Amino acid sequence: MSKRYRNRTCVYCRERLSITADHVFAREFFPLMERGGLPKVPACAQCNRLKSVAEHYLTALLPFGGQHRSAAEDLVTMVPPRLDRNAKLRRTLAAGKRDIWMKTPAGVILPSMSLPLDHEKLTAWAGYVAIGLTWHHWRLLVPLDHNVAPICLSRAGEQALATLFASRTADTVSAAVGHGRFAYRGVREGNVTYWEILPMGGLMLAGDPHQPEEVSTRLGVLAGPKTLRLSSFRGAPG
């Protein structure tokens, strides 16, 4: 492996030394042919391992809700081998599967299904991705005393971020990886960053314990001083 990623500060914990290059978006999210050129960052063994716990779970689960071009194909080719290796997750999904009716973005109501989603794993993963992208795009390490707060964005949160992006022309990034399997945009103000992550072309995420009434398609991550308020993004009162 290239020396570029060894003996540097791990971008995730910002404390220990890196021993490896971590793919910000795990390679396992993508078919073999589409794993080139993914963003990589220096990571320590511990962070690499913790992040992979969330990734093992999400690479098996997220394709079920995919709306991107290759979503149906991924579900057939990539998910079964993963569930074969993870019998416990397969049982959890089978037990939690529900038939539901869902409104598409175009307003059509179609039969669909819902699966139980571990919000803690999803948001923890989004936090890793945001601080990885912060280093990838700006070579910026999130300061140690900053809070990294990942959330499922409420409608109000999506609008608040949209307003923020619309008002900026400098220090913004936006990209899609894996033919739209993930899309993201970020804006930086000094060493404070705001990220919006759209997994799998727009998953319908419901049942966030912080916002039980909301259906969300995007994740937001704010990395900044502990005094930074999240309420306008989460849509919580106050």
Ligand SMILES: [Zn+2]
């Ligand atoms: Zn680390």
